[in-house]
Amino acid sequence: MVMVVVVVVVMAIAVVVWFEPASELKELFLDFLSVHDDGVHVREFDSRGDDVIAEHGSAKRLHEPFLTSKWPFQDVAAFSEDSFDVKEWINRTFKSAEAQENKDAFVSSLVMKLQLYVQQVNGALEETSQSVLSSLPRILRDTQLLQQETLALREKMIAVKQEIAKIEKDTASSMAMLEKIDRIKTELQTAKQGLHEADNWTVLANDVEEVFESGDIEAISNKLFSMQKSLAMLANVVDYEDKKLQLEGLKNRLEAIASPRLVQAFTAANLEQSKIYVDIFDKMERLPQLLKYYHNCLKVSLGQEWRRTIELAQDENVIYWLRVYYDKLLSSWHEQVKWCNQVFPNTSIDIHVEVYADLLKSLDPSISECIEAILKQHSNSVQLTILHELKQMTKYFATNLNGAIETSLRGKLQNEKLLSLAQAVYAPYVPYIAKYNTFQTAQLEHHLQFWHHSHDDLSDTINSLSLSISRIMGYASDANKQCKLFTEGCGYPGLLQSLNIFFNKYLEKYQQGLRQLERKKVKHEDWNLFQMCLTLMQNIGDLLHQVQQFEKSLVIDITEASNKIQNMNGSVFCQYKKLLLTSTGCADLENLVASFQREDKTILDSIIKSIQKLCTDLHHITYEVIFAPIFSQLLLVQKAPAWTLEANKMSNLSSDLPDYSFAPQEYITQVGQYLMTLPQHLEPFLLRDNPSLTQALKAADPQYVQGASESGFTSILLDIIARGTCQMFQDQTLGICQLNSVACKQLATDIDYLGNVLEELGLCLSENLQHMSLLLRLPSEDYQNGSSGCNARVVAAVRQMRNITSSG
Template sequence: MDVSPLLDDTFNAIEWINGNYKKYVAEEDKLSATERSATSAANDDDTIALEFISQSVLKLHLYMQQVHCAVEESSQKLVFDMPRIIKEAVILQAEVEELKKRMQAMRKEMTNVQEETGDCMAALERLNTMQTKLQKAKESLQESDGWGNLISELEDCFEHNDLKGAFDKLLSLQKSLQVQEQLVGHAERLEQVEGFKNRLEALASPNVVQCFADGSIEQAKKYVGIFAGIERSSQLEQYYRAVQKNSLQQKWKQILDMPATENSAHKFLSLYYNHLLEHCKQQVKWCAQVFNSTNGNFQPIIVVTELLPSLQPTRESYIVQLLKTCNERLELLEEYALANHNFTTQLNAFLMHSKIELPSKMHTSIVQSVYGYFQKFIEQYPRIEETQLSTQVDKLLLSQPTAADSVHHLENCNQKIFAWLSEACERCKNITDDLALCRLIEIISSILKKMLEIFSKTQRQIALSIGQGTENWAALQCAMSLLQCLSDFQIKLHKFEKGMQKRMTTLKEMLSAAASSTTIYSIYTDQEQINLRKSIEKYQRESVETENSYSSAIFFTSIYEQIKVHCIDTHDIALNVLLQPVEGHLLNIQSTMSSTSDALMPENMPAFSFVPQECITQIGQYLLTLPQHLEPLLFTPSPLLKQALEICNIKYTQSSIPCADTLLSLVVEQCCHLYQSQILQIKNLPLTSAKQFAVDIEYLSNVVEELGLSISTNLSQILILLKANPDNYLALSGGCEPRLVTAIRQMRNIVSTQ
């Protein structure tokens, strides 16, 4: 029996007993066949369980007895050893007390020794300090005696323009000055030495400028040593930068003064950047051989950061002049932005290849020097882009003489406008790295609204082209084509907006990483970046608020809403086209009846006949001819038209029903509504006239059934009420709408018995 689980913190007695019982049963099952057969007659499951319990209890008693014996033995041993342990503890405590007394005595002796020797050590220190001062004073007096000689020798070197001799004497003078630090008048001598340094620098400066201009490595090394010796290395680096900036400024003027051909006028910035990059690469290698310090290797980069903002004329002013005389202003800005980007990319690649690690501040200076001037053009870009897009769209969206021409023109406009918008977005990326994307979205929204205004004008043209009481299949064709055009417009807008969403997300990520990057985004101040991020978050927040209606709309939610309105209005125009003949025939009912007021008079009501009235048969014949006119348009509609129809009415979303049948059902529904309204205008209806109207409605119902449809519920109830016997009117009108029951009863002059 395994008793180790008894020590476990998560011990479970039931699980432990069951586990041991299963092991016991398994061991019993391993008995030989003869043994198991011999015992099977006498033992059952209960017997096995009792045997397991008895054996387990016996084993547990044995374990408990062993534990008790072990505890008893340990207790006796502890009692036996306790006096010895107490005795040893007392001895140890006495030894500790003795050690403590000895330490206190030793500490007292050390204090006495320190007091006795402290005065002696202080006296020795004072004597050593006095000896040092005396030695320095001796050396200072000796150097002071030779100071005048050094001054005269140095002056003689300056008179003979002996640069090397003057440098050596000045070094000796500096050493002598360090020794004379303790003498009176050290400050005046220090100023005198600084004056000699200035004279030496002035003597060397023409040769320094010349050797930097010639690129002489040996001469440059000599002057690096001289300026380092007089602690003027920073001034030497300034001379180097001044010479290089002067040379590059002259190159800038040469490029601008090149013959004003089209290529040179537009490519001047790329040409200069290429020259500047090659010059920088050469100078980095040259400086690595000349300057000893790490800062010396950075000098060509510092030249670039100091030169570009100080160019005369400035890049900004020269580009502004070109923009004033050029019609392709956006193309020019795109080219200059690309030049900025290429120069920065190539410069960073060169630094990485050369394993030159610049400080973060210097990276920021590079970006500011390259892109700083271009921030003005980034701010001007939206206005220039808006002017160009508006001009293009205004020329394109010209009024057409007919509705058919307008629809055909809109089909061509969709493709062109979205192509222009895509080009504008690409320009925004190339010129501003999408920094002007939020402003561009507003411009695009206004352009799209102009396009929707043309859709609205075309709708009015189609509505005005509908003839009174005649079949206008051309107008119907125009309405369907306009619906298809609207759907195409929506699909293109959806695809266009998806691309804009990705770019907006990328822009936000780039702005978040602007602090650690060397891109154009880092030229913006923290506040400007915060304002731009707020604009982006505003669009994203609006997207969340409107996702129930337009799951994909972020930037152009109002445009999608207007598209839906235009689709519904165009669909209504199509219905009006189809219902125009029906309305004309229904008006014939009124034209055959004289009326002294708005109500039709009973003496003008039609007499009963087993055939429907002519106007009703004309309506029926017209409805029967509708399928053959609608099938070419809607039986197998294009995906664009299908989508537009689904926007107009939810019934078109039923995939099992053709769009032609759905439109036909809507026509029938409106036809029944018009016929019902016509009937309900009658005030007095004789019995014979009521029967005639019932025949008319039954005929119309049969026609509609042939089309696979049914008349409206209200018209069916009117038929029941017209056919109802006056004596049993109320009983037969059960289940009909109360309003119709009352209207027909009053029309037929049936007296209510209630």
């Protein structure tokens, strides 16, 4: 073995020295590390030998060479690691200064040391093997002894089991007899006790009158308690019911004697006396009756406090009374809960919740009567403000009371009783929530009464309407906020009714402004009146925009309020749907919220439609103001000199004149000049960015929605005026009775002039007027053929005016 190791090490080191790092190095060195004289691998020995070493205590001797040998490398244990790399280890070893100085000497020394190391390992292995082999006979002997003891224990367990089974079989009848005897004994003892208690009942019943005469409540209660225990043992006797009735009568007598003192103890908050009475009533099984006494005492005491508060502040009103009384109720709650926890701790919170609910429902005078009294002292416009102040005070009290209850309950909510208390707190406001729209309407109408909108001067009226929009929307927003605070969102159906009334009355002010505009209309051009029309149109558009924005915020607020009051997971004091609404109010609110999804109309639909109609009416007035000069000139068409009697007499002199010899008549030139001035008056309003006016025009006429262009709405309004001009011009010309050839050329010239003016404005003449101009110039003999494709009504009218006979 030694020779093999030496040879392997020498060959490995030689390879490293002369050929490092050669590819065969790792394989050679692994052979050196893993093979010894009996073919056992060192790593395998390590893994198997640890168990043997642990058992026989030879670990120190086995690993002693690793610990004591002095090697030129740091860690000999690295040979047994799974990640050991022979090449790396040899290269690292030969990097030392000693190896670089004399490689041959270093190799010889290293081979010798490795050989000694292998010898030490082999020696330790042989010693350990001998120790293990010597211990094996003793281990086998111990194992055999343990096996024999196990078999003996098994036999004993079987014998014990058989013995137990035999005992159970032999003593079954004896045990049944013992059980029967024990049952008979128990029955005898019960009978004995019954006879004793019957005798004791008789004695107690005979002595009880003497005890009652003494007036000692504690002695009486002890006597009755003893009788109660005796009666419990006499449940099967014939006269049990009579005895029970007799005992109940005695308890009633004791309760009648104790009640005045009990009330006095509760009223004076005497802790010691109260505990005594609680113990007495508890023993008599009459604790519920005791709690009723406490309930009534506390209720009477707090009720007297309410009357005392009113009497001491007769010059004040219910606002002051409630503020003071709510503070006293909260203070009393904390004091009474603390006191009750010492007297009857398991039921104190339930008692107080019931007492406060009963108290608030039975106050004399009631809170509702006090509220009604103060409302009668003020006008309708102020009543909602008073109600709002009272409601906020009550809400503050309810919040504090709820916090105190939750602190006392420590998570154990009594929802039904708490709901009854919460309903009692908010009960005074339920009828006012139901009539909320009445109060809100009165308040909003009050704002309108003190606003002077109508003035003798139309411009002042329009300016006043313009300035009022922000205030009116402010009143509407305040009403929305007040609805959320006073009704907690439950009164939105009533708010919408109030807003409809409010806005409709406000829109009446605009109607009055329109009537002033109507009275100001003239037949000649009045650009100042036209500007006032557009200014008012802009104001109405601004109002329409703000109402639509307000409506959106209103929908959001209603949705949020509905989600909040529909949530039943929070405190019962926040379940306002149950606290503030009647069944009718609940149905109205649910229908309102449902209308958001199932209907196309909006919640302020009637208001928006009224404003849109206002835009339409104002647009019509504006059109009439603009069209008035055109209207007055076109009324002169049938009286124009070109087709008068004198003109007909001179027709022969000018019938052969060319078309360019004719000039448009004054009436049409006046119309044309007026049309040419329109853009410069319209552009300051319509060409610039004016969202309010744009919205109003779109609401007034669908043409502004369909024909909006880069030039604003100037071209649309001009087109409307141009079409109106063409239509009236056509209607007036069709009323001319007769035209000669010269008059036909003149009328055609007038029509063409109007067409040129409209063309300058980017507009066009109506198709009927174009046909009329063509028909007026056709020679009589060509009229039938030349009129094909023209409007039949126009063709017939022109034929009649020219007195052309029809060939068809």
